[in-house]
Amino acid sequence: MADSDHRRAIAEAAVLRHLQNHHEIADSLLFAAQAKLNPDDIANAIKSLTGHRYVDSQEITKETWLLTEEGKTYAVHGSPEMQLFLSIPQEGITKDELQKKFDESSFKIACAQAAKNRWVDFGKQLVTRKIQHVDNDKVQTLLLRIQDGKDNVSTIDISQDDIKALTKRKLISLQVKKGFSVTRGPNYAPQRKKVATDLTRDMLQSGDWKNLEFKEFNLNAKGAPTEGGCLHPLLKVRKQLKDIFLQMGFAEMPTNNYVESSFWNFDALFQPQQHPARDSHDTFFLKVPLTTKELPEDYVERVKHIHESGGHQSRGYGYDWKREEADKNLLRTHTTAVSSRMLYLLAQDCAQKPFAPKKYFSIDRVFRNEAVDRTHLAEFHQIEGLICDRGLTLGDLIGVLEDFFSRLGMSNLKFKPAYNPYTEPSMEIFGYHKGFGKYVEIGNSGMFRPEMLLPMGLPEDVSVIAWGLSLERPTMILYGVDNIRDLFGHKVDLGLMKKNPICRIGLECD
Numbered sequence: 001m002a003d004s005d006h007r008r009a010i011a012e013a014a015v016l017r018h019l020q021n022h023h024e025i026a027d028s029l030l031f032a033a034q035a036k037l038n039p040d041d042i043a044n045a046i047k048s049l050t051g052h053r054y055v056d057s058q059e060i061t062k063e064t065w066l067l068t069e070e071g072k073t074y075a076v077h078g079s080p081e082m083q084l085f086l087s088i089p090q091e092g093i094t095k096d097e098l099q100k101k102f103d104e105s106s107f108k109i110a111c112a113q114a115a116k117n118r119w120v121d122f123g124k125q126l127v128t129r130k131i132q133h134v135d136n137d138k139v140q141t142l143l144l145r146i147q148d149g150k151d152n153v154s155t156i157d158i159s160q161d162d163i164k165a166l167t168k169r170k171l172i173s174l175q176v177k178k179g180f181s182v183t184r185g186p187n188y189a190p191q192r193k194k195v196a197t198d199l200t201r202d203m204l205q206s207g208d209w210k211n212l213e214f215k216e217f218n219l220n221a222k223g224a225p226t227e228g229g230c231l232h233p234l235l236k237v238r239k240q241l242k243d244i245f246l247q248m249g250f251a252e253m254p255t256n257n258y259v260e261s262s263f264w265n266f267d268a269l270f271q272p273q274q275h276p277a278r279d280s281h282d283t284f285f286l287k288v289p290l291t292t293k294e295l296p297e298d299y300v301e302r303v304k305h306i307h308e309s310g311g312h313q314s315r316g317y318g319y320d321w322k323r324e325e326a327d328k329n330l331l332r333t334h335t336t337a338v339s340s341r342m343l344y345l346l347a348q349d350c351a352q353k354p355f356a357p358k359k360y361f362s363i364d365r366v367f368r369n370e371a372v373d374r375t376h377l378a379e380f381h382q383i384e385g386l387i388c389d390r391g392l393t394l395g396d397l398i399g400v401l402e403d404f405f406s407r408l409g410m411s412n413l414k415f416k417p418a419y420n421p422y423t424e425p426s427m428e429i430f431g432y433h434k435g436f437g438k439y440v441e442i443g444n445s446g447m448f449r450p451e452m453l454l455p456m457g458l459p460e461d462v463s464v465i466a467w468g469l470s471l472e473r474p475t476m477i478l479y480g481v482d483n484i485r486d487l488f489g490h491k492v493d494l495g496l497m498k499k500n501p502i503c504r505i506g507l508e509c510d
Contacts, residue, residue, distance in 0.1 A: 071171035080110035381471035443469030
């Protein structure tokens with residue numbers, strides 16, 4: 001740092017001394033060469049002096065053609081096409097013999113250019129001259145003119161067609177240099193004055209401040225940017241959604257178990273063991289630990305019976321239910337696995353005390369073995385809400401959904417019948433998106449089947465309505481992100497974290 005300051009001080013002194021006896025510095029690049037100083041040091045000095053109005057400066061640009069390494073070779077030895085022409089005797093030569101005189105790349109260039117110039121005839125057996133003499137190697141002549149003259153682009157005495165031809169062959173390249181023209185400024189002085197940057201206690205006590213010149217404060221300068229943590233857009237949307245659930249009287253379910261057993265993830269939901277979702281192509285199964293050893297045995301037997309033989313007015317699936325399949329550990333594929341655990345605990349409480357209605361919600365990460373593209377990831381976040389009470393109907397579900405989504409700013413909903421293994425009836429939820437000008441799917445919903453609830457021990461007149469959606473989809477719509485990989489994962493731009501606006505879910509009103 002000290003060395004660069006010293007070099008700049010020398011450059012500043014050279015500029016100020018020159019302007020003391022001369023009206024201007026026409027070209028800082030030429031001045032640097034004449035003063036035997038680094039052009040960058042001169043440029044930095046001029047910028048600093050301009051800022052303090054010691055000098056006035058204007059930027060100038062100089063464009064110069066330079067020979068490439070290949071161009072320099074041609075300037076010395078001649079172009080490949082001329083070398084090839086001179087290598088062909090009057091009687092001709094075979095192509096194989098001719099090729100031995102060149103390296104492979106040069107030979108290809110020479111043949112192409114010689115044929116283009118109609119100097120050479122490539123016969124089936126011999127390569128012969130079409131003309132007897134070539135008076136001038138034009139390429140070499142042009143390159144030597146550029147090399148010797150080092151002409152400025154604006155004054156170079158070469159046609160634009162020739163420049164384009166040499167550039168296309170990568171024999172010359174354009175070098176752009178930026179410099180300054182400099183004149184005296186309103187504050188010019190042969191030497192830079194030393195100005196004080198701070199008013200100190202010693203200056204006040206001694207009175208020296210009266211004779212000092214202080215550096216002007218730039219009150220328009222921006223301060224250093226503040227450093228601090230920033231919330232990811234997903235966290236902002238999640239916070240707003242959580243607040244909406246809490247306002248509606250829901251309690252949050254514990255979702256800290258990413259690893260779940262197939263029993264709670266599938267079997268307890270009355271999802272058959274032959275279901276495609278349970279295949280390794282769709283689910284991440286663990287190798288260590290491979291299986292779980294903590295399942296309520298009496299409940300496991302009831303679930304096994306409902307799968308194999310049915311019950312509670314259901315025929316079941318009529319297959320041989322296997323315990324080893326239920327014991328397999330996996331990364332949970334949906335947060336409904338958490339819902340099944342919570343409903344089972346609620347059923348156990350009902351055995352000890354009277355049933356009390358419950359409202360639960362969860363927002364957390366789930367995992368699926370899916371191909372990654374602009375709308376799908378192998379891990380994402382799922383939002384789930386459920387209400388457990390007596391006498392609930394499909395109308396109650398629709399009413400709750402309209403209330404919930406109206407708080408998200410979506411009041412125009414449509415519902416479409418759907419199929420889920422653990423809900424009946426089931427509905428897909430569609431909301432009208434003003435930006436897209438059409439209805440888009442925003443979630444799934446339904447009423448949990450008796451085959452799922454009754455084996456847990458819940459009273460027969462208790463129903464559960466539930467719905468779910470992803471966290472990423474509404475976040476992408478809110479923040480204008482069209483590729484999910486730009487929102488979540490290792491490709492996320494950290495600038496998005498620092499610049500994204502607040503989440504307006506639940507804040508806007510019509």
